[in-house]
Amino acid sequence: MKRAFAILRHNAPAIIVLVGGIALWEAVIRGLAIRAFILPAPSSIARALGENWTTGYQILPAAQATLQEAGGGLIAGALLGLAVAFAVARYPSARDIVLPVGIAVNAIPIVAFAPLANQWFGSQSVYSKMAISAALVFFPIMINVLRGLTSVNASSLELMRSYAGSEMAVLTKVRIPNALPFFLTGLKIGTTLSLIGAVVGEYFGGLNVALGRVVVESASTLSFEVTWAAIAVVSAVGIVMYLAVLAAERVLIPWHPSVRGERVA
Amino acid sequence: MTGERVTDVPVVSLAGVDKDFALPGGATMTALTGIDLDLRRGEFVSLIGPSGCGKSTLLRLIGDLTQPSAGVVTVNGKPAPQARLDRDYGMVFQAPVLFDWRTVEENVRLPLELTGQERTARDARVAEMLELVELPDFARHYPYQLSGGMQQRVAIARALTFSPAILLMDEPFGALDEMTRERMNSEVLRIWEQTGITVVFVTHSIPEAVFLSSRVVVMSARPGRITRIVEVDLPRPRGVETRESRRYFEMVTQVREALRSGEGSGTSDDSLASIERAEAEGLTG
Ligand SMILES: Nc1ncnc2c1ncn2[C@@H]1O[C@H](COP(=O)(O)OP(=O)(O)OP(=O)(O)O)[C@@H](O)[C@H]1O
Numbered sequence: 001m002k003r004a005f006a007i008l009r010h011n012a013p014a015i016i017v018l019v020g021g022i023a024l025w026e027a028v029i030r031g032l033a034i035r036a037f038i039l040p041a042p043s044s045i046a047r048a049l050g051e052n053w054t055t056g057y058q059i060l061p062a063a064q065a066t067l068q069e070a071g072g073g074l075i076a077g078a079l080l081g082l083a084v085a086f087a088v089a090r091y092p093s094a095r096d097i098v099l100p101v102g103i104a105v106n107a108i109p110i111v112a113f114a115p116l117a118n119q120w121f122g123s124q125s126v127y128s129k130m131a132i133s134a135a136l137v138f139f140p141i142m143i144n145v146l147r148g149l150t151s152v153n154a155s156s157l158e159l160m161r162s163y164a165g166s167e168m169a170v171l172t173k174v175r176i177p178n179a180l181p182f183f184l185t186g187l188k189i190g191t192t193l194s195l196i197g198a199v200v201g202e203y204f205g206g207l208n209v210a211l212g213r214v215v216v217e218s219a220s221t222l223s224f225e226v227t228w229a230a231i232a233v234v235s236a237v238g239i240v241m242y243l244a245v246l247a248a249e250r251v252l253i254p255w256h257p258s259v260r261g262e263r264v265a
Numbered sequence: 266m267t268g269e270r271v272t273d274v275p276v277v278s279l280a281g282v283d284k285d286f287a288l289p290g291g292a293t294m295t296a297l298t299g300i301d302l303d304l305r306r307g308e309f310v311s312l313i314g315p316s317g318c319g320k321s322t323l324l325r326l327i328g329d330l331t332q333p334s335a336g337v338v339t340v341n342g343k344p345a346p347q348a349r350l351d352r353d354y355g356m357v358f359q360a361p362v363l364f365d366w367r368t369v370e371e372n373v374r375l376p377l378e379l380t381g382q383e384r385t386a387r388d389a390r391v392a393e394m395l396e397l398v399e400l401p402d403f404a405r406h407y408p409y410q411l412s413g414g415m416q417q418r419v420a421i422a423r424a425l426t427f428s429p430a431i432l433l434m435d436e437p438f439g440a441l442d443e444m445t446r447e448r449m450n451s452e453v454l455r456i457w458e459q460t461g462i463t464v465v466f467v468t469h470s471i472p473e474a475v476f477l478s479s480r481v482v483v484m485s486a487r488p489g490r491i492t493r494i495v496e497v498d499l500p501r502p503r504g505v506e507t508r509e510s511r512r513y514f515e516m517v518t519q520v521r522e523a524l525r526s527g528e529g530s531g532t533s534d535d536s537l538a539s540i541e542r543a544e545a546e547g548l549t550g
């Protein structure tokens with residue numbers, strides 16, 4: 001109870017800004033009589049959300065499908081990023097090839113490949129969306145983990161050498177723990193990117209019940225309240241994924257400045 | 266010679282050791298030259314000398330963390346690299362070098378994990394070591410939750426966990442206040458007396474060197490070399506009375522004078538050192 005109160009107090013400014021912002025939004029829409037196709041009022045977005053939750057546009061199942069695609073893409077991209085980072089860290093000669101190529105590939109707007117991915121994996125398939133997500137997620141994870149594996153204190157390495165630690169011991173006891181906060185940072189960036197990949201993939205066709213489809217179809221029938229409702233749900237899914245990584249950080253790296261700093265009330 | 270529990274077999278021996286560092290641009294920098302030093306088992310030897318005279322380098326040579334350009338380093342009767350692989354020494358670096366992601370007990374446990382010790386024996390040993398450095402209440406703390414002096418004590422506990430024959434300590438108390446430092450000195454002496462370990466101790470503090478050591482090795486810079494070895498014949502066990510005794514002040518003065526003459530400013534009473542210095546200047550200048 002005391003703890004819940006502390007959390008509430010800690011987050012009070014953010015909550016006030018959020019609630020106040022929504023109230024202001026509602027007031028402005030009503031006061032200036034702005035029409036729905038420009039910007040609907042929060043109240044009508046909420047109503048649209050309720051009406052289309054499981055019927056109509058079926059936002060709940062749509063969100064589940066999108067979450068599945070984004071989650072799958074995130075996991076696949078993270079695994080790929082980890083694998084490449086470990087390989088490059090292990091064989092430094094590979095760095096001169098992998099990094100320039102990786103940076104060049106990262107400069108390509110990967111979402112532009114969404115229609116092609118639908119072509120390759122089948123537009124109805126969840127895998128085409130996962131592929132785009134994974135491609136977006138891969139780079140920040142790879143770069144972050146690689147930095148974590150290689151930016152180890154020289155003195156830590158010297159300490160391990162003084163104990164005649166094997167290369168394997170250096171990897172498991174120094175490099176991997178050092179890389180963990182970097183990986184989690186990559187993962188936080190990855191949550192947002194994985195959702196972008198999934199939703200944009202859905203714009204170009206896919207499962208009928210998916211948030212990207214809801215956005216496209218509701219907009220084409222001028223049901224903008226539903227469009228906004230879908231966008232709100234995408235944001236909520238993104239926030240939940242982000243919070244999940246934050247929670248993982250608290251458990252996995254309680255010693256890290258970013259985590260222990262948060263406890264200062 | 267001082268009659269403390271020592272044997273005549275050298276536990277560390279450097280014979281004709283030089284250490285040159287290659288500098289960018291092809292030049293070389295002579296960090297150490299003509300180092301001959303034998304340490305007897307159970308000795309407590311301090312290295313003292315001006316900044317940059319090669320004390321850390323000497324310690325790192327013994328630990329096989331760097332290799333000599335000439336000469337032979339023997340540790341525990343074997344070549345230094347073999348002694349490192351056999352984990353014959355524990356090193357305490359100037360900075361504590363604790364792993365942020367490990368709690369105090371996990372940090373102390375690290376060497377035992379590397380030697381593959383069985384778990385229950387390992388945990389008992391870690392508890393014993395934390396007892397020794399008076400930190401049992403902080404076993405589950407992370408390094409960031411400790412003061413600098415406490416971190417250094419954790420590093421000492423870690424170096425001692427696997428009972429090395431030799432303890433190499435590089436200015437372990439350099440960053441501590443005078444009172445904490447004196448307390449840490451007493452702790453290190455207690456550990457040394459309890460374990461019978463051979464200690465090589467780098468310091469910038471003359472009183473600290475005298476208080477702790479059986480012998481003080483005085484070095485001078487450019488190029489780094491040994492100019493004098495001062496035998497410290499203060500009785501043991503040493504404590505508060507030692508620091509207030511006349512003999513202690515005499516020894517401190519003796520080491521200070523040895524240091525000053527090594528600088529080359531005053532007249533040297535050590536003819537060998539001045540000859541060596543003249544030779545060295547001729548070679549490098
Ligand atoms: N890796 C290195 N490359 C080049 N020069 C080095 C290297 N390590 C040490 N040196 C040089 O060797 C000399 C001795 O260094 P060392 O660290 O042993 O000095 P020190 O006596 O420990 O000094 P301090 O008391 O300041 O710690 C210095 O002049 C330093 O510049």
Ligand SMILES: [Mg+2]
Binds near residue numbers: 320322435
């Ligand atoms: Mg040094």
